[in-house]
Amino acid sequence: MPYFPAFLNIENKEVVVIGGGKVAERKIEKLLLFKPRIKVIAPKITPLIESLEKEGKLSIVRRRFILKDIERAFLVIVAVNNIKLQKRVYMYCKKRNILCNAVDSPDFCTFIFPALVLRGDVVIGISTSGKVPALSRSLREYVQRVLPEDLEKIEEKLENIRSSLPKGKKRQELMVKLSKRFLNL
Ligand SMILES: C[C@@]1(CC(=O)O)C2=NC(=C\c3[nH]c(c(CCC(=O)O)c3CC(=O)O)Cc3[nH]c(c(CC(=O)O)c3CCC(=O)O)/C=C3\N/C(=C\2)[C@@H](CCC(=O)O)[C@]3(C)CC(=O)O)/[C@H]1CCC(=O)O
Numbered sequence: 001m002p003y004f005p006a007f008l009n010i011e012n013k014e015v016v017v018i019g020g021g022k023v024a025e026r027k028i029e030k031l032l033l034f035k036p037r038i039k040v041i042a043p044k045i046t047p048l049i050e051s052l053e054k055e056g057k058l059s060i061v062r063r064r065f066i067l068k069d070i071e072r073a074f075l076v077i078v079a080v081n082n083i084k085l086q087k088r089v090y091m092y093c094k095k096r097n098i099l100c101n102a103v104d105s106p107d108f109c110t111f112i113f114p115a116l117v118l119r120g121d122v123v124i125g126i127s128t129s130g131k132v133p134a135l136s137r138s139l140r141e142y143v144q145r146v147l148p149e150d151l152e153k154i155e156e157k158l159e160n161i162r163s164s165l166p167k168g169k170k171r172q173e174l175m176v177k178l179s180k181r182f183l184n185l
């Protein structure tokens with residue numbers, strides 16, 4: 001069954017990452033692009049996550065996880081090689097409507113990470129609904145190859161035109177026409 005893609009605004013929202021290893025690192029690098037407040041809970045932390053803390057980009061709690069760590073979270077990532085813990089966190093989050101991603105078990109995720117292409121405010125997220133992550137990665141590389149180099153500029157130009165015009169049918173038609181023209185369609 002394919003998953004519904006939704007784009008969330010997580011600016012300033014509390015994100016808790018349980019685990020501080022290689023996979024946590026990859027998820028954190030991605031999340032930071034969207035400016036949430038990130039708290040990492042783990043006894044062992046990679047040098048890159050340590051350096052992000054020094055730069056003031058996240059905070060670290062250097063110990064094992066306890067449930068209290070996530071009681072105010074908007075979103076939780078369990079990047080620990082421990083299925084029991086992943087299940088426990090998922091069950092807790094599910095009861096409280098906290099978004100949960102368990103890196104080892106799609107069954108214990110309420111959302112999954114897409115392969116991501118970001119150009120300014122243009123976001124392209126690719127997923128196989130949890131089935132073949134390596135294919136999402138390859139599709140991301142494929143899409144990156146065919147996208148126009150100046151996509152960010154194109155979006156900015158169109159955004160400026162759009163925001164300078166009153167809402168309505170005339171603007172709708174113009175925006176559709178210009179978007180096609182900018183992409184040579
Ligand atoms: C897209 C991407 C985004 C990101 O990570 O940010 C992402 N995985 C990526 C790469 C990747 N992950 C894995 C490999 C090795 C090949 C392989 O094992 O197949 C590679 C390839 C590589 O590393 O090149 C291993 C792996 N991944 C998961 C499991 C558990 C399982 O399947 O049960 C295992 C087995 C672990 C083990 O065997 O121990 C689970 C998930 N990985 C997801 C996302 C979610 C589903 C995405 C979708 O719907 O497609 C989901 C469900 C949960 C989640 O993580 O959100 C990122 C590419 C980023 C990019 O390059 O752009």
Ligand SMILES: NC(=O)c1ccc[n+]([C@@H]2O[C@H](COP(=O)([O-])OP(=O)(O)OC[C@H]3O[C@@H](n4cnc5c(N)ncnc54)[C@H](O)[C@@H]3O)[C@@H](O)[C@H]2O)c1
Binds near residue numbers: 023042082104
């Ligand atoms: N979803 C994906 O894309 C993907 C890709 C590859 C691997 N994985 C899986 O991700 C998991 C993590 O991999 P990794 O390479 O980052 O592992 P790792 O061993 O490098 O890191 C594990 C981290 O968890 C911490 N930890 C352990 N027990 C903890 C506890 N009770 N509370 C808090 N922190 C705790 C450790 O201190 C460490 O920081 C593995 O199970 C792996 O199979 C997922």
